[in-house]
Amino acid sequence: MSMLLEVQDLAVAYGHIDAVKGVSFQLEEGKITALVGANGAGKSTTLLALSGLLRPKAGAVRFAGEDITGLAPHQIVRRGIVQVAEGRAILTTLTVRENLDLGAYTRQDRAGVADSLARVFHLFPLLEERTAQYAGNLSGGEQQMLAIGRALMAKPRLLLLDEPSMGLAPLMVQEIFRTLVEINRDGLTVLLVEQNVRQALKISAQGYVLETGLVVMADTGASLLANPKIVEHYLGG
């Protein structure tokens, strides 16, 4: 069992507010790991710190054996950690195609990029119809597809997803989860933050529960799903 990402006692603060107070977890290569927890638990903060957008106050992050703590965001992306952030971070003034091209900004292999593009269009045929449209004019669900597609264009080794199902119609939520399982099957490691806890844990090999900036529970996805505490707090009985 090889660990792709190892997080040791990561702590992050906004000024004087400690949002993440020392969390540790590992991501197994080729598996989906879920990070769940109440609002304000520090999930998004953790992801932003992994991507280098927030500077950790303490702790260390090792990716594929290398210490990447404190690197700049673009250096982290170059190593293969790509995030689909909360709120999607779509570039609304650019077209769909330009957004996708920018996803492959760090890549030099033209052929590989063309391959990835074909794959994204295969996953989300809708995007192919809309290539010339401004991304800002897409509906919420389409924007979510674009965000995920754009992340895949970078050919990541690790995909960080922050609430990908938020604001999506049920049909679309199922679509997104199906896609996740599909890309994971091709070997991509995924860290998934979700409020849709039931579905998230169902597709995850491993799960961590965050509460007020601390990991309070860690187990396999299946056992967490069966854990009465989880059922009570996060699955609504």
Added chain:
Amino acid sequence: KIGIAEALTGGAAQYGVPIRNGFQLAADEINAKGGINGNKLVLVVEDEQGKKEEAINVFKKLIFQDKVLMIFGPTLSNSMFAAGPVANAAKVVAFGTSNTANGISEMGPYIFRNSVMESDVLPVTVRTAVKHYKIKKVAVIYGNDDAFTKSGYDVFKKVLEDQKIPVTTTETYVKGDVDFKAQLTKIKATNPDAIICSGLAEEAATLMVQARGLGLKAPFIGGNGFNSPKLFEVSKTAGEGTFVGSPWANTNPTPANQHFVAAYKQKYGAEPNQFAAQAYDALTIAAAALKSIKVSGNVATDREALHGALPKVSISGATGPFKFRQSVGKDGKPAGYDADQTPFIYVIRDGKFVLFTGK
């Protein structure tokens, strides 16, 4: 101890710095000769940035803190309007060397200036040029956001009315403009015999170059502001035939002036301009007045004595023979003092000011 308040930074520094140099030169010369009645002149130089609040602050500092006998400056007429009343109220002489706007000396009896009034110069200039070029109609252009060039224009306007010369068009520009082609194209279309311009040398030079560039051949007639060797640096030959009236020109052959020009060049490595010459003369005037009084050591009495002595001074300096003339204030009472000088008319030939002798 004499205060100097000039604009040494900011946009007006172009004028303020040569003025400061003129004072410095005169002071150094006087002190080298042993000072005045054995006392050395001390110049307290302050920067007023060409802003009115700064001018007031500097005046107050010089009057109340440095306790100077009198103040030279400020650079711009606008600043003098703000600072002059301060000096007048404190009964300290404020001596402008570069303030040409109307109404400066009317502010009160303690306001002096040796800057020539355009109203003394321009009628002669215009009359001479008209005769020489057989001018029938003229176009006018001036800077309309500056007190100096605007009051020059006002005088021109009156002169043209008095001499019944029709104006084809009146154009304006603002400070900092470098492109005058729109106005000049319009002037060209009205086909004047001459262009009357109230502007500073820098702008005038650019105007001339652009006029020639547009194929506009009419000669220029300029005011006080033209009077600087700077005019030729840019305009080269574009200014040929321009008429300028002034008590001073760098080529004026009087010994006093040649001495000044040479000394200035040696000290500052640059050609002096009229502002420097007037500053140089102003300090000479003040020195003459100081020589005639006994310095008691009490600032108030000395200031008053100086004020009494100044109007009586008459010298012959770089700008020629000079004496004061008292003006009348708004309230009808006698007020401050203006320069009373006879202007000369110069014409530009081969990139030089040449005294016009009627040929």
Added chain:
Amino acid sequence: MLEQQLVNALTLGSVYALFSLGFTLVFGVLEVINLSHGAMFMAGSFAALTVVTRLKAPLAVGILAAMLVSGLLGLAIDALILKRLRARHAPHLIPMIATIGATTVLTSAAQGLFGVEVQRFPDELLPTREFIFGSVHVRALELAIVGIAFLLMTTLFLVLRHTRQGRALRAIAESPKAAALLGINVEGLFLATSFTAAALGGVAGLLIGLNFNSVTPLMGQPILHKGIAVVILGGMGDIRGALFGGLFLGFAEVLSKAYLSSQMGDAVAFGLLFLILLVRPAGLFGRVLERKA
């Protein structure tokens, strides 16, 4: 007369456009109203002047010097000041105030180094060719300014529209955070933008200094608020906007001087600008990006 006035308007408009090019770039990418752009303009002129007069170098070297010196100054301002302000999430307008400070320092330095008086380029360097078409007079230098303005605009526009870096810049302009998550070296591109914009400013300064043959420490000031007008009229950060805004202002100014009254040239130009903004609240090319509810 009309033909000549149109030519006058075109050259003046190109001058404005040229000045605004770098200005709008910084505006668009860094979202900073960089009031030190006038100082870059001035620095470029002085750099070229120094190289040309002191070292007797040819004009081409002068152009390079203008780009390099201004560019490095722009880079320095970004690296030493703006970068730190970004890192500290300084509120809106604070960077603008920093650039006011930088301008003061640079103009004082120029006044100290070169004096307050107007400096000139040596005559032999000035291209003096002149073309006369009927009653219209145009100087070669003016043609060059128009040409260079259009050339630079087009190049920059194409670069921004069609290259990888151009896309990245537009991404940064919209959201630096999103851009960083795409692996774009945001800080690096900010620095590069500051350099390029300042270098463009330097070239503009040199050309305009040459054209009017007048270089002073304060030469950047009068054109600055025209530049702001152009950039905002065109739409913030829009290259086409800088061109059209510049031309618009040039034409409005020249034509109102020519056919109304020269006293009112600026008043008419600014009055028109005011009216245009009322009709197009985000400039000629700007789009109002209303956040969706």
Added chain:
Amino acid sequence: MSMLSIRGVGKHFGGLQVLQDVNIEVPGGAIFALIGPNGAGKTTVFNLVTGLLKPSAGSIAFQGQDLAGIAPHKITRLGIARTFQNIRLFPDMTLLQNVMVGRHHLTSYSGVAALFALPSFREAERRSRDRALELLSWVKLDHKAESTADNLSYGEQRKLEFARALATEPKLLLLDEPVAGMNSSEKAVLMEEIRNIRDRGYGVFLIEHDMRFVMNLCDRVAVLNFGRIIAEGAPEEIRNSPEVIEAYLGRGDEAEVLP
């Protein structure tokens, strides 16, 4: 009688027809849901009701009063409040101030009273503050009353927005995806809160993609698809409508989505 009636409303942006002949009657004292795929035009309906957009066709009336030409802030004063899909708080203001802004038109005193802090001013301000604190405690944010809104996490921001909308004392509350980004226990709390509101006689008109929430909570549901209403009825009817399943709910993991 219905509280809000939307009759024959159409809306287009340039050439894009977003809504077409939409008819919705929202009853008072009930919870009414508008659902539909992403981009169907649901938020646009809210924007029309609150006056942020003008309809291209049709009319909207609130309690019998035609809303055409009435400025948005006046519509709020008539008794319609809303929350936003993309959360629009006043980020630099404290939570308390955020909620007190909602009481703007309910707090009245003269300029003179404010200038000299007269009793009428202090009394009105105190009432406003008390009510704001009460609303904050409803959404369990009173302990953060004095911190600024930008320090809140996503879910907390939603709750604050909810409290702020209630502060305007609306008769009809428009909620655009109120539970997006909330976990199920928080959803349950909010669900209870919305029920309470309904029981006090308020009308609630909400957009939501969370079917468990919609089906458990709502009295009536309308479904919008491509700008047209394709179904309306009680939750059970909607859940079983083949057309709705086809367009919106999907067949796949139904068990996961529905309770």
Added chain:
Amino acid sequence: MEAFADFWATYSTLIFTVGIHALLALSLWLTLSCGLLSLANAAFMGIGAYTAALLTLHLHWPFPMVLAAGALAPAAVALVIGAPTLRLSGVYLAMATLAFGEVTRILVLNLEITGGPEGLNGIPLLTTWWHILLILAAAGYALARLRRSRMGRAFEAIREDEVAARMMGIDVEGHKLAAFTLGAVLAGLAGALNAHSTFFISPREYGFENAVDILTMTILGGISSLIGPVLGATILTLLPELLRFLHAYRLAVNGLILIAVVLFLPTGLWDSRRLRQLVGAWRTRREGKP
């Protein structure tokens, strides 16, 4: 005592200027508090100054009435231009107000009655220290009260999110116009006071540079409270005077200080939030080791 007399004689104008700049900074603070980036306040100051000076010079009105007119004239102008202009936002509003300011300046430059570029001189010295102090104190108090009232909250809400504020039942247009107009009142007062303390006014005092100066004072001081603008105005007015001994380097050092302040205090000199945090940190530390 004599030392004080000398000090006062030397620096009274400077102190007046501090007070007047503080008033200007507060006027801009008011417009900014409603999210309006206005560069028209310099022009409003000019309108106030000219109105007041002309009334004094030609009609010899008593000073209090002159002040009132100096405040009301720009307010009337603000009401008229505000309605169409305030739909613009951000830098576009700044541009429109700048354009308005330029047009105003050029009009004043070309009118007979205003004396054109030569301005108006011989304005009597009527402003005394207590006029300025009284008006500044009154303005400060009124703004402090306003902040705590529903109107102040509405301004702030509009600044943060216009649409959301609208949805809270706030008449956005009305409030914006009120902020703009009240700002013009304060700027006009500052202009009237200034005209009667410097003997002379001219159009160049009310242009673009001055608009930016006012903005700099306000932003540098910090807009999170009323103290900031006053502090910013005081420091930026005194600084050149304090640096006078540096002569040629004065402006350069002035610029460097500006940069340094911005770098080390990026939210302005006075940031109430930062101060609260500092005090909080200090308290916890003190309580930590009793």
